[in-house]
Amino acid sequence: MAADPVHGAQFHSLIDLIRHHxxxxxxxxxxxxxxxxxxxxxxxxxxxxxxxxxxxxxxxxELGATDQRAxxxxxxxxxxxxxxxxxxxxxxxxxPAYPPRNNQNLTRLRTVIEDAGAKWVLTTSSLASNLGTQFxxxxxxxxxxxxxxxxxxxxxRDAWKExxxxxxxxxxxxxxxxxxxxxxxxxxxxxxxLHNERMIQLTFGHTERTVFAGWxxxxxxxxxxxxxxxxxxxxIQSVLMPPAAFIQKPARWLHMISRYRATTSGGPNxxxxxxxxxxxxxxxxxxxxxxxxxxxxGAEPVRxxxxxxxxxxxxxxxxxxxxxxxCYGMAETTLLVSGKVxxxxxxxxxxxxxxxxxxxxxPVDAAASANGARELVSSGRSLLEKVRIVDPASLTECPEDxxxxxxxxxxxxxxxxxxxxxxxxxxxxxxxxxxxEGPFLRTGDLAFRQGEEFVITGRLxxxxxxxxxxxxxxxxxxTVEESHPALKANGGxxxxxxVEDEERLVIVQEVxxxxxxxxxxxxxxxxxxxxxxxxxxxQVHAVVLIKTSSIPKTSSGKIQRHACRNGFLHKTLNAVGxxxxxxxxxxxxxxxxxAPANGHSEEAIQDWLLGRMAQYLGVAAxxxxxxxxxxxxxxxxxxxxxxxxxxxxxxxxxxxxxLFWEHPSAEVLxxxxxxxxxx
Numbered sequence: 001m002a003a004d005p006v007h008g009a010q011f012h013s014l015i016d017l018i019r020h021h022x023x024x025x026x027x028x029x030x031x032x033x034x035x036x037x038x039x040x041x042x043x044x045x046x047x048x049x050x051x052x053x054x055x056x057x058x059x060x061x062e063l064g065a066t067d068q069r070a071x072x073x074x075x076x077x078x079x080x081x082x083x084x085x086x087x088x089x090x091x092x093x094x095x096p097a098y099p100p101r102n103n104q105n106l107t108r109l110r111t112v113i114e115d116a117g118a119k120w121v122l123t124t125s126s127l128a129s130n131l132g133t134q135f136x137x138x139x140x141x142x143x144x145x146x147x148x149x150x151x152x153x154x155x156x157r158d159a160w161k162e163x164x165x166x167x168x169x170x171x172x173x174x175x176x177x178x179x180x181x182x183x184x185x186x187x188x189x190x191x192x193x194l195h196n197e198r199m200i201q202l203t204f205g206h207t208e209r210t211v212f213a214g215w216x217x218x219x220x221x222x223x224x225x226x227x228x229x230x231x232x233x234x235x236i237q238s239v240l241m242p243p244a245a246f247i248q249k250p251a252r253w254l255h256m257i258s259r260y261r262a263t264t265s266g267g268p269n270x271x272x273x274x275x276x277x278x279x280x281x282x283x284x285x286x287x288x289x290x291x292x293x294x295x296x297x298g299a300e301p302v303r304x305x306x307x308x309x310x311x312x313x314x315x316x317x318x319x320x321x322x323x324x325x326x327c328y329g330m331a332e333t334t335l336l337v338s339g340k341v342x343x344x345x346x347x348x349x350x351x352x353x354x355x356x357x358x359x360x361x362x363p364v365d366a367a368a369s370a371n372g373a374r375e376l377v378s379s380g381r382s383l384l385e386k387v388r389i390v391d392p393a394s395l396t397e398c399p400e401d402x403x404x405x406x407x408x409x410x411x412x413x414x415x416x417x418x419x420x421x422x423x424x425x426x427x428x429x430x431x432x433x434x435x436x437e438g439p440f441l442r443t444g445d446l447a448f449r450q451g452e453e454f455v456i457t458g459r460l461x462x463x464x465x466x467x468x469x470x471x472x473x474x475x476x477x478x479t480v481e482e483s484h485p486a487l488k489a490n491g492g493x494x495x496x497x498x499v500e501d502e503e504r505l506v507i508v509q510e511v512x513x514x515x516x517x518x519x520x521x522x523x524x525x526x527x528x529x530x531x532x533x534x535x536x537x538x539q540v541h542a543v544v545l546i547k548t549s550s551i552p553k554t555s556s557g558k559i560q561r562h563a564c565r566n567g568f569l570h571k572t573l574n575a576v577g578x579x580x581x582x583x584x585x586x587x588x589x590x591x592x593x594x595a596p597a598n599g600h601s602e603e604a605i606q607d608w609l610l611g612r613m614a615q616y617l618g619v620a621a622x623x624x625x626x627x628x629x630x631x632x633x634x635x636x637x638x639x640x641x642x643x644x645x646x647x648x649x650x651x652x653x654x655x656x657x658x659l660f661w662e663h664p665s666a667e668v669l670x671x672x673x674x675x676x677x678x679x
Contacts, residue, residue: 011194012165012166012167012190013165013166013167013169013190013194014085014088014165014171014190014193014194014229015088015089015162015165017194017232017233018046018049018050018053018085018088018089018232019050020235021046021232021235022046022047022049022050024235025046025235026045026046026047027045027046027047028045028046028235028237029043029044029045029237030044030045030046030049030231030232030237030238031043031044031049031078031081031228031231031237031238031239031240032237032238032239032240032260033076033077033078033239033240033241034239034240034241034245034252034256035077035241035242036241036242036245037215037241037242037245037246037248037249037252037253037256038245038252038255041077042077042078044078046235049081049082049085051154051157052082052086052154052157053082053085053086053088053089054086054089054156054157054158054160055086055152055153055154055155055156055157055160056082056083056085056086056087056089056090056149056152056156057086057087057088057089057090057160058090058156058157058158058159058160058161059086059147059149059152059156060086060087060090060092060120060147061090061159061160061161061163062159063145063147065090065092065119065120066090066091066092066163067091067092067093068092068093068118068119068120069092069093069094069095069116069117069118069119069120069173070087070092070093070094070095070118070119070120070121070122070147071095071097071109071112071113071116071118071120071121071122071144072084072087072094072095072096072097072122072123072219073097073098073099073121073122073123073127073131074099074122074123074124074127074218074219075099075124075126075127075242076217076218076240076241076242076243076244077242078240079124079149079150080096080218080219081218081228082149083122083149084096084172084218084224084228086122086149087122087172088165088171088172088190089160089162089163090160090163091163091164091165091169092120093116093170093171093172093173094171094172094173095112095113095116095118095172095173095175095185096172096174096175096218096219096220096224097109097112097175097219098217098219098555099123099127099131100131100134106134106138108183110138110140110141111183112175112183112185113140113141113144114140115175115183115185115418115419116173116175116185116418117419118144119144119145120144120145120146120147121135121144121145121146121147122147122149123146123147123148123149124148124149124150125148125150125151128146128148132146165190166190166191167189167190167191167194168189168190168191169189169190170187170188170189170415171188171189171190171192171193172188173185173186173187173188173418174186174188174221174224174331174414176331176332184417184418184420184423185417185418185419186331186332186414186416186417186418187414187415187416187417187418188331188334188414188415189414189415191411192334192411192412192413192414192415193225193229193334194233195334195384195410195411195412196225196333196334196335196336196412197225197229197230197233198233198384199336199383199384199385199410199412200225200226200230200233200335200336201230201233201234202383202384203327203336203338203339203380203383204264204294204296204325204339204342205293205294205342205343206230206234206236206264206294207234208234208235208236209263210231210234210236210263210264211236211237211238211239211260211261211262211263211264211291212226212227212230212231212236212237212238212239212262212263212264212265213238213239213240213253213256213257213260213262213264213265214226214227214238214239214240214241214265214266214267215240215241215242215243215245215246215252215253215256215267216243216267216556217243217555217556218240219555220555220556221329221330221331221334221335222267222268222298222299222335222556223556225334225335225336226266226296226335227240237260239256239260239262241253241256246271247274249283250271250274250275250278250279251275251278251279251280251283251284251287253265253271253275254275254279254284254287254289254314254317255286255287257289257291257292258286258287258288258289258291261291262291262292263291263292263293263294264293264294264296265292265294265295265296266294266295266296266297266298266325267296267297267299268297268298268299268300268556268557268558269297269300269301269302269303269306270300270489270490270557272295272297272306272307272309272310273303273306273309273310273489273490274490275310275313275314276306276309276310276312276313277309277489279313284314284317287314287317287318288317288318289314289317289318289319290318290319290320291318292318292319292320292323293323293342294323294325294342295319295323295324295325296325296326296327296339297324297325297326297327298326298327298328298329299556299558300474300557300558301456301458301474302326302377302379303377303478304348304375304376304377305375307324307326307346307377310324311324321345322343322344322345324340324345324346325339325340325342325346325380326339326340326346326377326378326379326380327339327340327379327380328379328380328445328456330443330445331414332413332414332427332428332441332443333385333408333410333412333413333414333441333443334412334413334414335412336412337379337382337385337387337406337408337412337443338379338380338381338382338385338387338453338454339379339380339381340378340379340380341380341381346377346378347377347378347450347453348375348376348377348378349363349375349376349377349378349450349455350363350364350365350373350374350375350376351363351364351373351374351376352364352372352373352374353372353373353374354372356374356403356457357471359402359403359404360401360402360403361400361401361402361403361448362401374475376455376456376457377455378450378453378454378455379447379453379454379455379456380453381452381453381454382408382454384410384411384412385408385409385410385412386408386409386410386440387406387407387408387454388406388407388409388432388437388440389402389403389404389405389406389407389447389448389449389454390404390405390406390407390430390432390440391404391405392404392405392460394433395430395431395432395433396432396433396434397432398448398449400448400449400450401448402448403446403447403448403457404446404447404448405442405443405444405445405446405447405460406443406445406446406447406454406456407430407440407441407442407443408440408441408443409438409439409440409441413428413441414428415428416428426442427441427442428441428442430442444459444460444461445458445459445460446458446459446460446463457472458472458473458474459473462495462561464476464494464495464496464503464505465496465503466496466502466503466504466505466538471505471536471538473493473494473495473561475536476494476505476507476532476536476538477492477493477494477559479531479532479535479536480492480494480507480509480528480531480532481509482531483527483528483530483531483532484523484524484527484528485512485515486511486512486515486519486524487509487510487511487512487524487528488509488510488511488512488548490557490559491509491510491548491549491551491559492507492508492509492510492551492559493507493508493509493551493559493560493561493564493565494506494507494561495508495561495562495564495565495568497541497542497565497568497569499541499583500583504539504541504542504581505532505538505539505540505541506540506541506542506543506544506565506568507528507532507540507542507543507544508544508546508551508564508567508568508573509528509543509544509545509546510545510546510547510548510549510550510551511524511545511546511547511548511576511577512548513548516547516548516576519545519576519577521545521576521577521578521579522579524543524545524577525543525545525577525579526628526632526633527632528540528543529543529631529632529633529634530629530631530632530633530634531631532634533630533631533632533634533635533636534631537636538634538636539581539617539634539635539636539639540581540634541580541581542568542578542579542580542581543578543579544568544573544575544577544578545575545576545577545578546573546574546575546576547574547576550573550574551564552564552567580618581617581618581619581634582618582619582620583618600651600673600674600677601674602670602671602673602674603670605651605669605670605673605674606626606666606667606670608647608650609643609647609666609669609670610624610626610666612643612646613630613633613635613643613666616635616639616642616643617633617634617635617639619633624666626665626666626667626670627665627666627667628665629664629665630660630664630665630666631664635660640659640660640661643660644656644659644660647659647673651673651677
């Protein structure tokens with residue numbers, strides 16, 4: 001049971017909630033949709049919304065769909081909202097999904113349909129004919145029953161019969177992003193939604209004055225729970241536009257906020273980065289963001305640099321830094337787990353990068369230690385959730401100076417994964433080993449605690465472990481995208497593959513469209529290898545440069561690292577250029593070399609360096625430019641130290657391990673060594 005935060009009513013289900021607002025404010029606007037991101041194409045009051053919802057529910061009841069699963073395939077717009085709530089009113093379990101374009105996404109969609117056991121497809125009249133033809137070609141999908149909800153007369157509303165629904169009744173299945181072979185449907189109940197909506201309201205300080213605006217996909221948890229159900233929970237207005245309208249012209253989002261005096265709006269980090277980079281001075285004319293109180297930022301790692309760039313770009317247009325709200329959540333907790341305290345600036349932490357890779361939290365002075373520090377943003381605090389940071393090995397709670405896995409227990413935690421009891425037990429029924437406290441949801445996210453707040457550092461499953469050290473892929477991806485102007489922002493993936501019993505780093509990265517025609521693959525690959533070596537002391541095993549907009553992403557825009565990895569392994573990426581380390585020439589160790597005939601001359605030392613680098617780094621010796629930095633060929637710390645040892649054995653004297661960094665090219669190092677030997 002959840003209380004209306006504004007009016008004090010008690011709700012047992014989403015039906016109670018929607019009826020409450022339709023009866024008390026029937027003429028108040030609930031949703032406004034801007035079809036092109038600028039012009040209003042449809043508006044619904046709370047009264048009109050509930051009438052349309054009842055009509056859809058009555059039709060579903062008459063067709064015998066109660067207690068079955070229905071796939072929702074809709075273009076952006078209010079028809080999706082009506083259909084989703086129609087399912088709720090008919091006790092039909094909604095399965096929101098992304099409509100496929102031609103044969104795109106049909107494979108994944110088929111696995112979702114099969115996993116959910118969906119019998120129905122709800123859509124619009126225009127999509128029904130196109131999609132129906134595609135589905136008929138697939139035997140497993142040809143038996144689905146279709147219902148175009150936009151053609152249902154509103155007069156059908158009077159035939160609706162209220163079903164028995166309570167907090168534990170399943171409301172919908174939220175399918176998480178993942179491989180096409182094993183999608184997981186998160187079972188979200190009415191009680192889960194009501195509890196999480198209450199938490200969102202408290203975390204962000206929403207009131208009856210709040211106005212929402214958004215462009216997020218409505219079939220995604222942040223779009224559905226945030227931009228649709230939170231406004232419904234509060235009985236307030238939400239202004240929506242298609243995601244494509246935002247991507248085409250990011251300024252539309254900001255002008256929507258300005259025009260409707262929105263107080264809450266947000267999206268993933270990339271949206272803020274896109275605005276900071278792409279919204280021109282001309283497009284900012286007339287922009288007034290002073291109404292914006294909650295600019296929530298979640299669903300992917302929040303980057304401090306993005307927050308700063310966005311704040312700097314729009315502070316002259318009324319944006320307050322305190323409005324920027326990093327938050328954290330996932331489908332398995334319905335949506336929100338934590339968020340920043342309203343009206344305060346986000347907490348930033350500078351942590352020693354090397355220590356963090358070992359799971360230790362060592363604060364440092366960012367200004368004094370810029371190269372060795374990692375800047376992280378707090379994900380805020382959790383108001384209605386029990387959150388623990390747990391050592392994934394010992395399953396005991398971590399102290400504040402250690403990184404662990406985020407475990408969550410609350411009424412917002414979903415019921416589990418549909419038809420996957422084993423995965424449900426593993427993920428949703430964890431207990432602390434020493435106290436037995438639980439059950440907890442194991443999120444798979446890594447974090448450390450700072451007082452009441454906690455700071456996300458990465459993913460347990462996505463962490464790249466090379467030579468016993470943890471590396472966070474999002475950090476490497478940022479380094480890569482900034483290494484060369486030909487590389488597209490938010491278009492890369494870093495992951496590891498096992499090669500000859502070792503984990504090795506692979507980069508998949510999109511190329512900007514304007515660089516495709518005259519792409520210098522060697523130059524770009526060299527820049528990537530140099531940047532990764534310099535910033536992360538890692539050697540890159542392979543780089544695959546791919547066409548613009550071809551990297552695998554989820555419906556909400558997240559890079560799918562596992563799909564990229566599969567694409568690399570199976571050679572299915574849309575490559576425009578690639579480089580792979582030549583392991584045939586690689587040597588872990590070499591016997592001590594005899595002194596060359598011409599002694600330890602500069603030329604002899606340089607030849608030795610080129611030969612050994614070629615063997616270690618998987619390149620031909622003639623490809624190495626003696627004047628280029630070692631880092632350009634991916635020389636990492638482990639290789640540098642090994643080469644220093646070999647060099648000492650060959651020349652008969654000891655050297656500091658930092659030798660290759662202090663003299664960073666073959667030409668410079670050879671000259672230095674020759675001079676030292678002469679002295």
